Amino acid sequence: MTVKGTNFVNLRTAGDPVELGRLYSEQGADELVFLDITASHEGRKTFADMVKRVAATLSIPFTVGGGINELSDVDRLLSAGADKVSINSAALRCPELINEIAAHFGSQVCVVAIDAKQSDEEWICYTHGGRRPTDRRLLDWAREVNDRGAGEILFTSMDHDGVKTGFANEALAQLADTLSIPVIASGGAGAKEHFRDAFTLGHADAALAASVFHFGEIGIAELKEYLHSEGIAVRRDI
């Protein structure tokens, strides 16, 4: 039996990250993703310090992303207590970075986030937080990411993100069935059924959400009970 029911929590928005991280961990989140939205050099130092304080309280896997451009950035975040790093724009700009992270720190450290949007039947990858389109198609890029040694893919459908009508299950299933690494579904969660569908229809290995947890619309324990009742293997002994 493998666990399909991982719930990631993305600590992008409001609240004290240390407090939120501990709260989610206590409520039974299976993993935390913490994204930095600051850009300045000074911001980076503050961020690493924040990672350190969050990591000290967490007993579940902790992924950190944002502003990672080279190996020294990865090293700094791992030294602060992150278990994995998530890279996005930098990987598209310099795909070799995936190989380098995998070779230096192991594939399990390297999560590649892919933001994509559908246009004319095709899924196109975007960088810079979804602001800049690239000439990469989702499936081609995902395959390359897989082959270069990434440990996981965090796929966000920009069409679904924030809309709360469910994950992009068709595209998810295509990725999950094609790739040999786990695929995390992101973008679109608005109801408990959406998580179920990401696993049953989207074949996702895990599902991530932010706002429904931050704003208390769905409780993590309640979601897990629901997924369990729907026959999906989830960790409930928190």
Add this chain to the structure above:
Amino acid sequence: MKVAIVKYNAGNIYSVINALRRLGVEPILTDDPEELACADKVIFPGQGEASNAMRYLRAHNLDRVITQLRQPLLGICIGQQLLCRHSEEGNTDCLGIFDVDVVKFQPKEQGQKVPHMGWNTLEQLKSDIFKGFEGNEYAYFVHSYYVPLCSWAAATTDYIQPYASALHRDNFYATQFHPEKSGSVGERILKNFLEL
């Protein structure tokens, strides 16, 4: 209590240190044979590649130091694999505490991804480090190689096929999963280990 973490070239030990601190223990990180020998408990953590790790351990004489320890030792993840006889990863001889060979997962059907990454259950628990457990507790795994079922198995997990997800022999304990990342279940395992 003096808890030593074996310092070598495998991996991210910060989450192990954080987990021990949450249990009120300030571990020391060392590759000094005397420091390791006089610790009350030794933790042999790891992420990384087996043959590189073994080369490093031999070059620093840590292979002998580790196998001669008499206090409780806990190998984690690749730490468990290195305590076995041989690993298919880099085709290397290992420390030989557990007379069993580490092999790579071979997917048998679609959807069986390697590495085995995520939460999975522990069954057939048979060691003091699982004191108070009922079976079916979830732990966090990240690995591509595994220890087949064997007489040293202290827990089993089913991924592609059942395998040994924890081992125990004399003062040597080992887990394939990461107790330091396995929530309250992992904390209980570490606590049980510290109380041995």
